[in-house]
Structure formats: C-alpha cells, structure tokens
Amino acid sequence: MLFNSYSFIFMFLPVVLLGYFALGRRSDLAPVVWLALASLVFYAFGGWQFVPLLLLSIAFNYGVGYLLIGRKLGPRARFAVLTTGVGGDLLVLGIFKYAGFFAANLNALLSTGLMVNIVLPVGISFYTFTQIAFLVDAYRGNVARYALPHYALFVTYFPHLIAGPILHHKDMIPQFERAETKRPDPHLILCGLIIFAIGLFKKTCLADGIQPLVSQAFGPNTPTFDQAWIGVLAYTFQLYFDFSGYSDMAIGMSLMFGIFLPLNFNSxxxxxxxxxxxxxxxxxxxxxxxxxxxxxxxxxxxxxxxxxxxxxxxxxxxxxxxxxxxxxxxxxxxxxxxxxxxxxxxxxxxxxxxxxxxxxxxxxxxxxxxxxxxxxxxxxAPDMATALSVLSKMADPSNIAFGRLEMLYALFVAIYAALAWFAPNTQEIMGYDHENRTVGEKLRAQRMRPLFLYATAAVLAFGILGIQQHSEFIYFRF
Structure with a gap:
C-alpha cells in the first residue's frame, strides 16, 4: 500500500485514526497495540510473506536489548551479547540484500554458474538500522527499559516503515508512552493534513510529472549532449521532490496522531x-x-x-x-x-x-x-556501462540537437530548479520543530487560517487528481 493511493488516503488512514483516538479514551496501551497492528497490516500490503521476518526481528532485538539493559552482565558478556545482536541483524540484511550481488560477482570472476534470486523485503534496511542503533545505545547504557508493545510500534510505525526516516528510540518511544498523544488535537490534525497535502502534491504532480523526461538520458536511445543533461537534471529533481514528498507525507500523517517525526529532508x-x-x-x-x-x-x-x-x-x-x-x-x-x-x-x-x-x-x-x-x-543508471555512456554524452557538446522540444523540456527543468532553490520548504512554511514539538504557529492567527485552508484544499485536490495507478517512491525498495 502506498501513501499516494486512494485506498490509503480514503480508507486505511481514516480508519486507523478513528480507531486510535476511540481507544485512546479508554486506555493508554490499547491505542499503541492498535497502531502497531495497523502498521503490520500496512506492511503486509507491501509483502505479506515478510511479516514473520519482521516479527522475528522485533522479538530477537527486543530480547537482546533486554539482556543488555536488564541483566548485570560482565563487560565481555555484554560485548558478546551486542555482537550477537548486531551480527544477527547484519547477517539477515546481508542474505536478503547482498547474497545475489555476491553470487553474481563470484560467478563473473570464477564462472561458477552460481545464481541467487532473493526478493528484498520492503523496508528491511530501515528497520534493521533502527534496531542496530537501539542495541548499540543499550550497550552504552543509554536506553531505558521499554514495554514490548511500545518497542514493536517504534519499529513498525507505518509512516516511517517503508522509506524512513531512520528513527531513534529516544525521539519516538517517549511520545508513544504519553497519554496526551492519544487524544485528538485539532491543531495538530489540521497541520498534519496541510503537510500531508504538500507532500502528496510534490509526489504526484512534481516528481511523477517530470519522470517522463528522465528517459531522455536513461531511455533506450543514445542521448545527445542536451538530452543527456535534460534527462539527468530531470532525475535530479524527480528524486528531490519524490523524497521530499515522502518525508512531508510521513511527518504530516504522524502529526495527525500527535507524534512528531524527526526531519529527514531540508532543501x-x-x-x-x-x-x-x-x-x-x-x-x-x-x-x-x-x-x-x-x-x-x-x-x-x-x-x-x-x-x-x-x-x-x-x-x-x-x-x-x-x-x-x-x-x-x-x-x-x-x-x-x-x-x-x-x-x-x-x-x-x-x-x-x-x-x-x-x-x-x-x-x-x-x-x-x-x-x-x-x-x-x-x-x-542500471549498470556501469550506462552510467559511463551518459556521462560521456554529458561531456560531449559537439553532439547536440537542441530543437523546440528540447527547449520546452529545458524550460520545464528550469521551473523545477527555481522551486528547489528559491521556494521555502515545508518546515519553513509550517514552522515545524520536532525537537520542541511546535508546528503551525501562524495558523493560530485567525486572519491566516482561511488562507492556509484554501491553499490546502487546492494542493490536496491537485495531489489527489495526480495519483497514478501505481507509482512507488524511489526509496521504497532500499
């Protein structure tokens, strides 16, 4: 399930929000469990077969962390426990992410005929790094004892699970433990909706809008000098607005739950x-x-x-x-x-x-x-040969075919460059400060509120209209 999909925007997110706040009236723990289960459901849409691996990873790291935090072990035993934990995490990550790469290179060198095809679990790099940081901090004595539901939510929290940010336990788990985050805050919900709308617009209208120009450099045909530059610059800004859009959407939807995510992207x-x-x-x-x-x-x-x-x-x-x-x-x-x-x-x-x-x-x-x-x-580039070929074309101004179409493409890229260089970013517009837990102070001024609301409605409408059938975020499979 993608953030930029109708099923997420109109079904999953509203249901999870309503359930979270409904349970928050009765208990402090029930909303945490609800949000963790909802995050697992969200993850299952991207790869249900890897849910057991995610649960096993959570149980393994929580157990290792428990030994490091709660047991009075000697220095050698503590280091052995840490090594086992980090080594286990890296082993799993290495098998799923690098076994195929290692086998392909071994085959190229020794003609072994060895071929390994392993499907990469969604978000494995993010939840692995998140938990490695937890274990290292536990070894250093910088981690308090956390309840399993709060730790599970820390790892699986769906706004960050598929493409980051890499969360830190000190930033997140104390927020999950606070009772006030389980009560609806109209101001945070409104600010979250505005930031989510901006991010959706960046993804569906800006990043997806310039994506076709990337084929100028990385398409099937050999590019000329100007086509290579147009295509590479188009990818430069596609990646920028794609990642910026995801980061905004993650922060926005998290704010709706009263949770402040760390900044991951700043112009x-x-x-x-x-x-x-x-x-x-x-x-x-x-x-x-x-x-x-x-x-x-x-x-x-x-x-x-x-x-x-x-x-x-x-x-x-x-x-x-x-x-x-x-x-x-x-x-x-x-x-x-x-x-x-x-x-x-x-x-x-x-x-x-x-x-x-x-x-x-x-x-x-x-x-x-x-x-x-x-x-x-x-x-x-899909391979080194393509990368070197594109760079060689970018360095060869003798081969140029700058016609009307290329002029139009160059103007399109220039508009994106102006937005990236001169427009204020989302946190500047909204005054987002995750450390001090403040956002949208301008919205508190009544004269500014209508302007924000009208602008949000327009941006959200364009963002929703720009949704394509299937458009993954570029960082989705890292």
Whole structure:
C-alpha cells in the first residue's frame, strides 16, 4: 500500500485514526497495540510473506536489548551479547540484500554458474538500522527499559516503515508512552493534513510529472549532449521532490496522531558544500552513519589521514546500503571523495574576503550541485556501462540537437530548479520543530487560517487528481 493511493488516503488512514483516538479514551496501551497492528497490516500490503521476518526481528532485538539493559552482565558478556545482536541483524540484511550481488560477482570472476534470486523485503534496511542503533545505545547504557508493545510500534510505525526516516528510540518511544498523544488535537490534525497535502502534491504532480523526461538520458536511445543533461537534471529533481514528498507525507500523517517525526529532508540543493548537503539530505541516515559508523571507526580523532580513510569507508558502506550494485558503490565512493576534498579545502584552502563571501557561497552552491548531479548518474543508471555512456554524452557538446522540444523540456527543468532553490520548504512554511514539538504557529492567527485552508484544499485536490495507478517512491525498495 502506498501513501499516494486512494485506498490509503480514503480508507486505511481514516480508519486507523478513528480507531486510535476511540481507544485512546479508554486506555493508554490499547491505542499503541492498535497502531502497531495497523502498521503490520500496512506492511503486509507491501509483502505479506515478510511479516514473520519482521516479527522475528522485533522479538530477537527486543530480547537482546533486554539482556543488555536488564541483566548485570560482565563487560565481555555484554560485548558478546551486542555482537550477537548486531551480527544477527547484519547477517539477515546481508542474505536478503547482498547474497545475489555476491553470487553474481563470484560467478563473473570464477564462472561458477552460481545464481541467487532473493526478493528484498520492503523496508528491511530501515528497520534493521533502527534496531542496530537501539542495541548499540543499550550497550552504552543509554536506553531505558521499554514495554514490548511500545518497542514493536517504534519499529513498525507505518509512516516511517517503508522509506524512513531512520528513527531513534529516544525521539519516538517517549511520545508513544504519553497519554496526551492519544487524544485528538485539532491543531495538530489540521497541520498534519496541510503537510500531508504538500507532500502528496510534490509526489504526484512534481516528481511523477517530470519522470517522463528522465528517459531522455536513461531511455533506450543514445542521448545527445542536451538530452543527456535534460534527462539527468530531470532525475535530479524527480528524486528531490519524490523524497521530499515522502518525508512531508510521513511527518504530516504522524502529526495527525500527535507524534512528531524527526526531519529527514531540508532543501539539500541549497547546500553550499557537500558537508552541508549531507546535513540536509536523508538527515537521519547521515546521523546514523556518523554516530554508529564514522565515530566508532575513529572519526577525526586520529589525524587527518585516518579521518579521510574513515570518511571513505563510511560513504562506501553508505552507498552499498542504498543498493547491492557497483553503481551504488561508486556513488558512495564519489561522495566520500567529495567530503575529503571539502574537509581538505576547509583546512588548507584560502578564506574568501568578506567582500566576496556571497560570491563564494554562490560558487559553492553551483559546484556542490554539479558534483551531486554527476553522482546521481551512477545512482540512477542500471549498470556501469550506462552510467559511463551518459556521462560521456554529458561531456560531449559537439553532439547536440537542441530543437523546440528540447527547449520546452529545458524550460520545464528550469521551473523545477527555481522551486528547489528559491521556494521555502515545508518546515519553513509550517514552522515545524520536532525537537520542541511546535508546528503551525501562524495558523493560530485567525486572519491566516482561511488562507492556509484554501491553499490546502487546492494542493490536496491537485495531489489527489495526480495519483497514478501505481507509482512507488524511489526509496521504497532500499
């Protein structure tokens, strides 16, 4: 079941909301159980055969966490328990996500004839990383004892389950435990509806609207110089509005339940450096990689050389997390190289004069954007040959066929660029602050309320009208 489907918008979400608040009048635990069961039903629509795997993962990690939190084990025993837990999670993730990749490469090298075909469970990367963070924090002594229903909801909570954000127990479980979140709050429901409507519009009208242009570069025909750039830029903005739309919809529907999700997307194409880009793009993944991979590897504590090595390892594994293919590995390596160059420039490069600070920021934004665009070619291409072919066409201005149709396509892409660079993002419009649990303060002013309501009705109507028969989110299968 997709967020951008009639069955979800008009059946699943209203029924779950009504049941949640109806049960909230009688009990604090019943709504938690209801929402966890509803999340499992939601997950079953994407792959019912993997529900037992999800339940087994929850039981396994809760049990390991229980040992780490509640038992007075010695240091070696605690480390052994943690290793067993994290190793078990990574083993399952490795089998489902990387066994086929490993077998294909082994076959290519040794002609073994080994072929492995395993269907990837929906959302396995997200719920695995969420639980690994829980176990590591439990080992560090940073986790309180949680009831099983609250932990199960933390893992399965349907707004995040299929495409993130990667949740942290300290952000979420205390919210599930609060009694006030189980009472309907008209203000939060209205704000949630507005944010959900914006996200739906981004997905169905903007992301799906520009998707046909992607075939200019990645279609069956060999592109010219201008077609390659149009197609790659179209994918750049398709991915932007697709992921931004999902993030908004997740935050919006969660607000309807009185739950604040962490931000996962903050206008990344406005970044003036690649470091800033990773503070804005898939923010919860960046935080996870920093806290549970980069820092444990040593971070920047052992000199510049090892810092660059740790950055490269972190981003290489981050690329492999996105997909089991060499194109994703190269994408991760590229971003690792970008980050190393960025840090080296910060350490050894000249500081611009205050008179040219604004110009330096603009140059940084353009350079960062172009670097990200080049890396997206590997992210989108089905194989290395296609990626290199598209890049070669992008670098060959002698082969150009810029006719009226290409001019129209270029104008279309320029409109998307203007929206990404100059329009305020959703959290700026709505004043969303998940840390302080505030949103929509402008709505409290009566003179602003009609404007928001009319705009929401129009955006929601366009978003619903733009729904296609089947249009998955790009991060759906990661």
């Amino acid at each position: 990344p194409y406005k970044a003036a450096s690649i470091v800033d880009f990773w503070r804005r793009w898939h923010m919860t993944l960046s935080q996870f990689l920093r806290d549970y991979l980069y820092i444990p590897l040593g971070g920047n504590r052992h000199g510049r050389v090892l810092r660059y090595v740790n950055l490269m390892v972190t981003m290489l594994l981050g690329g492999l997390w996105h997909g089991a293919a060499w194109t994703f590995v190269i994408w991760g390596v590229l971003h690792g190289v970008y980050l190393c160059i960025n840090h080296a420039w910060s350490n050894f490069g000249p500081n611009p004069s205050p008179r040219f600070a604004r110009l330096a920021d603009i140059a940084g934004l353009i350079l960062t954007f172009l670097a990200v665009v080049i890396a997206w070619v590997f992210f989108r």
